[in-house]
Amino acid sequence: MxxxxxxxxxxxxxxxxxxxxxxxxxxxxxxxxxxxxxxxxxxxxxxxxxxxxxxxxxxxxxxxxxxxxxxxxxxxxxxxxxxxxxxxxxxxxxxxSVTYPLLDIGVEYDNGAYEKLLALNESTLKRAMGTMQANVYIKDKLFELFRGDGLCVSTPTGSTAYNKSAGGAVLSSELEAIQVSEIASINNRVFRTLGSPLIISPSEWVRVEPAQEGEMLLTCDTELVSHQQVKAITYRISKQKIAFAxxxxxxxxxxxxxxxxxxxxxx
Incomplete structure (x- = not known):
């Protein structure tokens, strides 16, 4: 061995x-x-x-x-x-061994570049300065226009980390699912979001498209991946898993x- x-x-x-x-x-x-x-x-x-x-x-x-x-x-x-x-x-x-689900992250940049990432815990997206506005799609259908500090997308095991601090649910590690949680969303008479975490199945995916110009702060687990202008990010359950002895x-x-x-x- x-x-x-x-x-x-x-x-x-x-x-x-x-x-x-x-x-x-x-x-x-x-x-x-x-x-x-x-x-x-x-x-x-x-x-x-x-x-x-x-x-x-x-x-x-x-x-x-x-x-x-x-x-x-x-x-x-x-x-x-x-x-x-x-x-x-x-x-x-x-x-x-025992295995846990992972998160696939596909990042499209305004300059045409594309990057694929893999997360064990979560990915967050925030604007470098000010309120983030982003169109959120589920299976390419517009779900909402988000306004707030940002979004956190987590795996079941990652649901106990930043996601939990953001008010998300703790998901069983046996579920093949990802979770999208809002970070300090703005909800008033003018602006509305769902205000609740979303649980996304393996046959679905989430696409987030920033609705304004400006640098975005994208993280993958503990690493800051980019502060470039992001065109869109797609999140889905990965076909890969992590195995523990x-x-x-x-x-x-x-x-x-x-x-x-x-x-x-x-x-």
Missing amino acids: KIAIFSNDGPSSRKVAEALKAKIAAEHLTIDDDHPEIVITVGGDGTLLTAFHHYQDQLASIRFVGIHTGHLGFYTDWRDYEVDQLIDSLANDNGQ QYRHTQFWQRVSESFIGVKPND
Whole structure:
């Protein structure tokens, strides 16, 4: 088995990463940062998101494992003091995995350029300055003219991140769906939006066309992708998925309960 270790720069994470390397060598497993079968991230959810984008061209052949070295991470199943147990699981790996949906993002720029992106959590679109106005289409049919700070489009697992802060619903990770949530929409006697999150099925897609000139701020997970003039953005469920090695992968709703309510099993 070929394993990559992807760590953040924190001293506790580096210490865990070095311990992992030594124990992996002792088990006669192979360290391969270029073409791994397992990617072990050491840090938190931010580290895992960075690793996801680093290896996104190899998702079909990679499973991820997350170790968190600080606060509880939503995607990370192992603690920094459980390295020995994780090594035992790696040594007895039988290919078990669990997969989560991803978000395809197609960006058309005014200069004719086109860019395709992939998100694990979400994408947001805002205007660089002032209120954003944008026509929102569902399956190429105009749905509304949005006015407000911006829009957040998320995956089911990403629904627990920025989407939740924007008032969106938490979606089960077993749903093949994406969610569109408004960020501080303007609703009065003159301007109206739906004012509720939209859940979009796999057979549908969302197209957002800015209705005024000016630079747009487009994000893909934690990265600022562009501040160019955007012509349109199309969002849909990706045919690709992210896979996690299911040695003891925490059930989705248990993650939600532990992360936001503080309830642990048998509490």
